[in-house]
């Protein structure tokens with residue numbers, strides 16, 4: 001589905017009814033990465049999955065930032081008439097945006113699900129890596145970014161044995177555009193450190209992710225869950241960075257249990 005938010009076209013998916021649960025995708029994906037949740041959790045919540053600016057059916061913005069992405073989420077909630085506080089779930093870059101959404105619109109947040117993400121900002125070395133990736137995208141296109149990232153997206157055993165899932169993840173990444181990718185790299189590079197924010201988030205929070213995540217290692221997930229005053233942790237065996245796609249049943253069960261605990 002598509003609408004206009006802040007004068008630009010914005011794509012989104014919606015499913016189910018009841019308490020709102022916003023699903024914010026990671027980089028370099030779009031809302032389609034939430035397919036197993038949009039089907040598997042539709043009986044548990046009103047699911048809203050935006051395409052971030054420059055991804056899927058959403059137009060690019062000249063200067064992307066986590067703030068611009070968070071504003072898009074807020075604009076979509078307004079458009080859909082979601083005024084009650086929502087559970088905000090973000091995977092990886094989506095988690096960085098969930099922190100930014102909390103900073104800006106905490107009255108709209110009922111709880112957080114932080115999936116395969118990190119609270120820390122980029123190190124200097126990681127910032128240089130963002131520049132290199134942006135140059136790669138500009139010079140060689142989206143396929144080069146997909147090829148670079150693919151081996152780190154899934155648990156090593158899955159990567160070597162599940163050709164169908166590997167192909168699916170590659171196709172999801174290949175749907176991106178150079179413009180959207182370069183903008184997101186800049187937004188992630190410039191994001192603030194949210195480590196100090198964790199102790200101030202006095203809301204139910206679930207930290208969930210793959211035990212074998214190579215991008216947001218389990219130690220970081222464990223640290224976030226410890227720092228959050230109402231934090232819970234669910235580590236998913238046999239999953240890497242895209243735990244929602246790699247082990248969708250375990251991921252959905254974790255989210256479902258978290259939602260039930262809030263009733």
Ligand code: MLT
Nearest residue numbers: 026027091092093094215
């Ligand atoms: C993501 O999955 O959203 C990105 O890999 C996060 C990052 O590069 O920091």
